[in-house]
Amino acid sequence: MTTIKDVARAAGVSVSTVSHVLSGRRPISEPTRLRVMEAIERLGYRPNRLAQGLVSKSSRSLGLLVPDLANPFFGSMAEAMEIAAHDRGYSVILCNTNLDPKREADYLSMLLSRQVDGLLYFPGTRVPNRALLEAVAAGVPVVVVDERIDNLPGVFVDNFDGGRQLGRLLAQLGHRSLLFIGGPEGLPTVTDRLNGLRAGLAEGGRASVNLLLRFGEYRASHGYEIIHACAREGVFAAVGDERPTAVVAANDMIALGALRALRELQLHVPRDCSLTGFDGVEFTAMITPSLTTVQQPSTRVATAAVELLLQRIEAHENHRDRERAAQEHQPYADAAPVIPHVVLPVTLVVRESVAPPPRN
Amino acid sequence: MTTIKDVARAAGVSVSTVSHVLSGRRPISEPTRLRVMEAIERLGYRPNRLAQGLVSKSSRSLGLLVPDLANPFFGSMAEAMEIAAHDRGYSVILCNTNLDPKREADYLSMLLSRQVDGLLYFPGTRVPNRALLEAVAAGVPVVVVDERIDNLPGVFVDNFDGGRQLGRLLAQLGHRSLLFIGGPEGLPTVTDRLNGLRAGLAEGGRASVNLLLRFGEYRASHGYEIIHACAREGVFAAVGDERPTAVVAANDMIALGALRALRELQLHVPRDCSLTGFDGVEFTAMITPSLTTVQQPSTRVATAAVELLLQRIEAHENHRDRERAAQEHQPYADAAPVIPHVVLPVTLVVRESVAPPPRN
DNA sequence: CCTGGTAATCAAAACGTTTTGATTTTGATA
DNA sequence: TATCAAAATCAAAACGTTTTGATTACCAGG
Numbered sequence: 001m002t003t004i005k006d007v008a009r010a011a012g013v014s015v016s017t018v019s020h021v022l023s024g025r026r027p028i029s030e031p032t033r034l035r036v037m038e039a040i041e042r043l044g045y046r047p048n049r050l051a052q053g054l055v056s057k058s059s060r061s062l063g064l065l066v067p068d069l070a071n072p073f074f075g076s077m078a079e080a081m082e083i084a085a086h087d088r089g090y091s092v093i094l095c096n097t098n099l100d101p102k103r104e105a106d107y108l109s110m111l112l113s114r115q116v117d118g119l120l121y122f123p124g125t126r127v128p129n130r131a132l133l134e135a136v137a138a139g140v141p142v143v144v145v146d147e148r149i150d151n152l153p154g155v156f157v158d159n160f161d162g163g164r165q166l167g168r169l170l171a172q173l174g175h176r177s178l179l180f181i182g183g184p185e186g187l188p189t190v191t192d193r194l195n196g197l198r199a200g201l202a203e204g205g206r207a208s209v210n211l212l213l214r215f216g217e218y219r220a221s222h223g224y225e226i227i228h229a230c231a232r233e234g235v236f237a238a239v240g241d242e243r244p245t246a247v248v249a250a251n252d253m254i255a256l257g258a259l260r261a262l263r264e265l266q267l268h269v270p271r272d273c274s275l276t277g278f279d280g281v282e283f284t285a286m287i288t289p290s291l292t293t294v295q296q297p298s299t300r301v302a303t304a305a306v307e308l309l310l311q312r313i314e315a316h317e318n319h320r321d322r323e324r325a326a327q328e329h330q331p332y333a334d335a336a337p338v339i340p341h342v343v344l345p346v347t348l349v350v351r352e353s354v355a356p357p358p359r360n
Numbered sequence: 361m362t363t364i365k366d367v368a369r370a371a372g373v374s375v376s377t378v379s380h381v382l383s384g385r386r387p388i389s390e391p392t393r394l395r396v397m398e399a400i401e402r403l404g405y406r407p408n409r410l411a412q413g414l415v416s417k418s419s420r421s422l423g424l425l426v427p428d429l430a431n432p433f434f435g436s437m438a439e440a441m442e443i444a445a446h447d448r449g450y451s452v453i454l455c456n457t458n459l460d461p462k463r464e465a466d467y468l469s470m471l472l473s474r475q476v477d478g479l480l481y482f483p484g485t486r487v488p489n490r491a492l493l494e495a496v497a498a499g500v501p502v503v504v505v506d507e508r509i510d511n512l513p514g515v516f517v518d519n520f521d522g523g524r525q526l527g528r529l530l531a532q533l534g535h536r537s538l539l540f541i542g543g544p545e546g547l548p549t550v551t552d553r554l555n556g557l558r559a560g561l562a563e564g565g566r567a568s569v570n571l572l573l574r575f576g577e578y579r580a581s582h583g584y585e586i587i588h589a590c591a592r593e594g595v596f597a598a599v600g601d602e603r604p605t606a607v608v609a610a611n612d613m614i615a616l617g618a619l620r621a622l623r624e625l626q627l628h629v630p631r632d633c634s635l636t637g638f639d640g641v642e643f644t645a646m647i648t649p650s651l652t653t654v655q656q657p658s659t660r661v662a663t664a665a666v667e668l669l670l671q672r673i674e675a676h677e678n679h680r681d682r683e684r685a686a687q688e689h690q691p692y693a694d695a696a697p698v699i700p701h702v703v704l705p706v707t708l709v710v711r712e713s714v715a716p717p718p719r720n
Numbered sequence: 721c722c723t724g725g726t727a728a729t730c731a732a733a734a735c736g737t738t739t740t741g742a743t744t745t746t747g748a749t750a
Numbered sequence: 751t752a753t754c755a756a757a758a759t760c761a762a763a764a765c766g767t768t769t770t771g772a773t774t775a776c777c778a779g780g
Contacts, residue, residue, distance in 0.1 A: 001736090003735090003736055003737085004736065004737065004738095005736080013759075013760085014759065014760045014761070015736090015737085015738095015760090015761090016738080016739080016740090016759075016760065016761080016762095017758085017759060017760075019737070019738060019739085020738095020758090020759085023738080025738090025739085026757085026758080026759085027756085027757055027758065028757090028758070028759085029757080029758060029759090032758080032759085046469065046472055046473050047473060047736085047737075048414070048473065048475060048735090048736050048737065049473045049474045049475070049737095050410045050411075050413040050414045050419060050474070050475055050735090050736080050737090051410075051414055051735075051736035051737035051738085051765090052736080052737055052738075053410040053737090053765095054408070054410045054411055054414055054735090054736080054737070054738095054764095054765045054766065054767085055736090055737055055738045055739080055764070055765050056737085056738070056765090057361075057765075059410060061453075064454070068439070069429065069435040069436065069438050069439035069442075070432055070435050070436035070439050070642065071432075071435070072430055072431075072432045072435060074435070075429040075430050075431070075432060075434070075435035076429065076430035078429050078454070079428070079429035079430050079456050082429075082454050082455070082456045083456055086455075086456070086466075086467075091453050091470060091474065092453065092454045093421075093451050093452065093453055093454070094424070094438070094442050094452045094453070094454040095442070095446075096439050096442045096443055096446075098443075106446075107446075109406065110451060112406055113406050113407060113408065113409045114409045114410070114421075114451065115408060115409070115410055220642065220643075220646055224646075256643060256646045256647075257646060259646070259648070260645075260646045260647075260648070260650075263648055282430065282580065283580075283616060283643055283647075285620075286580055286584075286616045286617060286619070286620045287616075287620075287643075287647045287648070288619070288620070288623055288647070288648050290620075361766090363765090363766055363767085364766065364767065365766075373729075373730085374729070374730045374731070375730090375731090375766090375767085375768095376729080376730065376731080376732095376768080376769080376770090377728085377729060377730075379767070379768060379769085380728095380729090380768095383768080385768090385769085386727090386728080386729090387726085387727055387728065388727090388728070388729085389727080389728060389729090392728080392729085407766085407767070408765090408766050408767065409767095410765090410766080410767090411735090411765075411766035411767035411768090412766080412767055412768075413735095413767090414734095414735045414736065414737085414765090414766080414767070414768095415734070415735050415766085415767055415768045415769080416735090416767085416768070417735075
């Protein structure tokens with residue numbers, strides 16, 4: 001490894017001069033600058049970020065905690081976030097939590113050890129992770145994404161509105177009996193989408209709709225099993241308003257599994273039963289039938305999250321500096337601790353998987 | 361931040377004693393050990409990995425360069441790799457190359473700055489990236505995954521065999537005219553799968569098969585467009601052995617797009633045309649019709665890649681140490697520079713998307 | 721009762737940077 | 751020509767660790 005010392009020696013200047021050439025924090029004469037640059041080039045010098053981080057107390061990296069990268073929703077989110085972070089000079093340390101609180105705690109500790117400047121966190125469970133709250137208490141800037149946690153800053157989509165648009169659509173088509181397959185019960189995304197759905201159905205003129213609720217995981221297998229379980233219970237053999245004529249899945253993966261199961265039950269989508277998803281991942285446009293879903297602006301969500309996190313990081317650093325400068329007196333209490341929640345709009349994408357209910 | 365110094369002071373011992381308690385490299389008396397541990401606990405001390413890395417010259421982190429996380433194939437690979445790395449005490453820095461050589465070079469430089477111990481690299485183009493080769497030349501251990509690069513160590517699946525199994529299957533079903541939709545022309549995975557396909561067809565008794573070749577990108581849109589383009593050229597209107605009765609896609613994404621297009625052309629899969637994919641990502645089991653594909657053991661590939669990389673890293677470190685110890689004489693030339701290539705087996709998964717060709 | 725090895729501890733150097741105070745040089749102004 | 755500020759440079763401290771002699775205390779073997 002060639003170090004800044006080697007460069008200094010090669011250029012015949014002091015170490016600090018090389019540093020100043022690189023950072024531009026102090027004026028350097030043109031001839032010296034050129035000599036230094038030449039030496040850097042010639043020796044292939046690359047500053048050691050560990051050393052930089054040690055003195056600057058900032059690693060210029062973010063921790064990304066995500067439940068399940070195999071899910072393309074999280075995949076594209078992670079991709080967009082990494083790109084946004086890279087654009088602003090930050091690296092991303094990937095952590096696969098698998099929704100396991102133990103793993104999360106483990107990762108959090110590692111990330112703090114690595115002096116990350118901030119955390120991008122996808123919650124996957126209802127109760128906020130203890131270790132996360134400790135990290136927040138320890139002063140690490142955090143932005144929560146996708147799933148709301150009340151007193152933490154975050155970026156989300158308007159899940160209620162998405163649900164409402166679905167509800168209106170289905171009501172207008174004439175559906176009076178729905179099966180809602182949620183993710184984990186009580187999770188804000190699930191609850192908001194469901195409440196939105198109810199509101200939309202009401203707006204669509206269906207005052208009283210038969211709404212069957214099931215909860216579980218955000219996975220294809222869950223959608224698949226719920227449908228089969230319902231079938232075993234005779235749900236789809238019922239008549240009149242007892243029989244659901246549409247399945248509303250809380251996300252696209254669940255819908256995918258449900259679609260598979262419906263097909264195995266010889267229920268044609270959308271002829272015998274409509275189906276909707278949520279998130280709008282790429283494959284929903286490609287499958288047969290193409291899936292009616294609510295599209296999240298994933299890139300915008302990801303960018304907004306990184307943006308917000310970097311803002312917080314800067315604020316945090318300034319705060320620390322100010323504290324250090326004026327440690328003897330507290331001139332004014334901290335400004336109102338507003339917790340920013342960015343909410344982005346969603347778009348209903350109507351595709352082949354919905355139709356009026358069968359009449360019989 | 362509480363540092364090792366604070367702990368030392370609190371426990372009434374020297375800094376090096378604390379370090380030895382933590383590392384176990386020198387004996388420490390039980391009472392002292394307990395006092396130190398208590399202080400660590402009480403102060404919530406967490407060693408600063410930047411500082412550790414600076415002195416140990418190892419950041420205990422790996423760079424992961426992946427073309428496109430939105431693709432669930434790469435998503436699950438990345439997930440499995442991160443988990444394997446984490447299990448062995450390494451963190452993963454995520455880099456989204458998007459197949460852009462400029463971005464790759466950029467990331468590589470950043471990763472070297474960050475003193476990563478090794479690189480996990482998914483090549484996406486035929487010509488190996490210049491910057492990557494420079495990194496290798498600079499002595500950074502690299503393991504290439506999925507796509508072969510001849511003189512770099514790597515982990516791959518038996519693409520030829522996968523192609524062959526598909527060929528045998530289709531030949532046995534009676535197909536005599538196929539459309540192969542590849543990824544980028546010349547890419548080893550594409551070529552191997554195609555050559556395997558040919559071999560399989562021959563083995564299956566179809567000495568001469570009409571094989572129409574198209575190349576492009578590993579994306580759904582590519583499969584979609586190729587099918588439509590072929591239709592415009594009248595490929596599917598041809599008669600006899602001119603008309604392909606099966607479409608072999610070089611991966612699942614292409615197959616997904618092709619399926620969509622075939623459906624738009626009113627060609628039923630598999631009645632009018634069979635279809636196969638490659639990789640075996642989760643959704644292939646869920647779509648309609650479920651997709652016949654070649655399953656990669658992604659977790660095993662990922663684990664093997666991490667394993668191999670860590671081996672190389674250790675070897676590299678020992679090598680450096682030995683060099684330093686015995687710098688005056690070269691006792692023996694380096695052992696034969698064997699480039700390990702781990703090849704893992706694939707599994708043909710036959711599902712609904714294939715059938716005998718229509719007879720007419 | 722000495723000898724030597726090991727256990728236990730400490731002090732100091734090193735890792736590669738940035739930052740800061742001090743010093744010298746330069747150029748313009750009075 | 752003397753003065754002063756700004757420009758240009760350097761030396762040294764600091765960041766939080768690990769590693770490595772060096773030192774002391776202890777105990778067993780002769």
